[in-house]
Amino acid sequence: METVLAQKIKNIIFDYGNVIFEIDFVRTQNALLQLGIANVQQFFAHKSHNEIFNDFETGSISPAQFRSKIREAANNMDLSDEQIDSAWNSLLVGVPSPAVHETLLKVKEKYRTFLLSNNNEIHYNWIVDYLQREYNVNDNNHLFEKAYYSQQMFLRKPNVEIFEQVIKENNLIPEETLFIDDSPQHLVGAKQAGLNTLLMDKHPKDLEQFLIDHHIL
Structure with a gap:
């Protein structure tokens, strides 16, 4: 992402799978x-x-x-x-290292940050148990201003309405908001909602470098 574009970004919405948490x-x-x-x-x-x-x-x-x-x-x-x-x-592999969570906390200091994940009850329960076991945290809530999961919203990406709901609930200006996902089809819905988008093309362990490369950190 160009530096000029990065400078206007005030909010970041992160996908979970293969952005933060490795899946296979x-x-x-x-x-x-x-x-x-x-x-x-x-x-x-x-x-x-x-x-x-x-x-x-x-x-x-x-x-x-x-x-x-x-x-x-x-x-x-x-x-x-x-x-x-x-x-x-x-499907669920895990968060590659504590550094990924540390990166998200760094990002949270600079931007309003949100999680938007296509998820389901079986996976969600496994992930919560995993985070408690491996990282001694209750869930992902401390890493973001708010975490959104599709099964709780009755919507899923790439449906434009799921992005519009996050935008509306948090009074976000789409032009100042960046959405990061590893699925090209999800970026289409985000763009329809007016969001800036980035395709995650690195392994989750390289999240910090990805953000540096795109002038986010």
């Missing part, structure tokens, strides 16, 4: 394949996936309903909740 789609594809789901590349991938994941991320279906739909997709009604949750949570 291939691991989950392999796990779903082991459950008996064919065509995993079409069923669950970075840029597109089966509608059940959208429904789960927008709170349209419960964890129990999600598991039932996975059983249907695998054509195996004997799969246990634990087997399904284990396969689904295989």
Whole structure:
């Protein structure tokens, strides 16, 4: 991002997966394949996936309903909740180091910062447990002015309405707000809402360097 543009930025909205917290789609594809789901590349991938994941991320279906739909997709009604949750949570790798959280706190000193994550109840609970276990923090709330999760908003990225809700609730001026995400399709919705955007093209462990490269830090 050009220095001139960076100078007008006062607010930053961060995505979570593969910006702050490492996730691995291939691991989950392999796990779903082991459950008996064919065509995993079409069923669950970075840029597109089966509608059940959208429904789960927008709170349209419960964890129990999600598991039932996975059983249907695998054509195996004997799969246990634990087997399904284990396969689904295989996506979640973790925050690469404490330095990532330290970087976010540095950014918070200079900007109003927010988290906007497409998430779901099973993943959210795993992440909270992980953060308590590995980093001795209750959740992500201390890192941002406010954290937003799709399943609590009943909306998901790239729907323009999810960005507009964050903008409205926090009285943000879109031209002064930057959105950072690793998914190109999510940037499209953010641009429609008038936000400046950056595609995260580094590993989460390199978040600080990414922000330096784009004159944010």
